[in-house]
Amino acid sequence: MGRQPCCDKLGVKKGPWTAEEDKKLINFILTNGQCCWRAVPKLAGLRRCGKSCRLRWTNYLRPDLKRGLLTEAEEQLVIDLHARLGNRSPSFISFVMWSKIAARLPGRTDNEIKNHWNTHIKKKLLKMGIDPVTHEPLHKETKAEDNLPPDSSNQQKAESSDGTNNNVEDNSSSSPTENSSSTDDSLLLENICNDDCLLNSLWIDEPPLIDAPWNISNPPVEENINETGLPVAWDHQDNCSWLLDCQDFGIHDFGIDSFSDFELNTLNNLEVGGRH
DNA sequence: AACACCGTCAACCGCGTAGCT
């Protein structure tokens, strides 16, 4: 089937978002909720494609987003989840479900976690002598691959692990593979750190435990709070004081009736500072 | 001071697929 572009290429703006655009998008979503992204740009008066609007919203403008570096605990969780989810694709090409991982980390986006993985965690693991893809010791990699096809190498290597890497990866060293039996999966599940229902919730179509994207009451971590009590990420907007209004909303569903006229007016009356 | 290099991350691209007709 032919695939149409998500938007008219002509007249569609690309590149960094301006504060003005952000304001328009937030204003629109606060008013109308999230629906039909394709129509959003037109209705919001933006010269962007719907996809771009969705991305901007989910990765940057959502009021519940924490920003800043991942905490140690978050990082460990990402590593742990990556070890378990990374190779579950039927084709067993490395397939990381960043969105699933992100669902376990309140206030974090898949894009953010993906970036953090590629820029920080990957290097960290490599430095520790661990293959960030297989979560196996690097020195085993070449040995095992001599005798085994790539698809079946993980289990063998895991079993032959000498346990020299006493890090979080150790208990996740048996990345699932195509040949994983249900027994292997059971073993994996047993090893999951303090939430056995984790993978079930990820792999069965169950709502994620963290399923309240608008749970503004979820406090940002301390180190991400600035002197005004706001997430520091909001400082990144040159003028994002107007986002304050979002925090007070009962916007679990972001319905139009979730905030007051005053708040809407505040949004409308904000001075738009230049961004970037 | 000027330039090159590197790291980070926001944004884009294209594919897969759910859902509708």
Next chain:
DNA sequence: GAGCTACGCGGTTGACGGTGT
């Protein structure tokens, strides 16, 4: 069941800021 539309996802790119020379 086929065709189409829209959305969500992971991979990738490129702009920008920081650091080193």
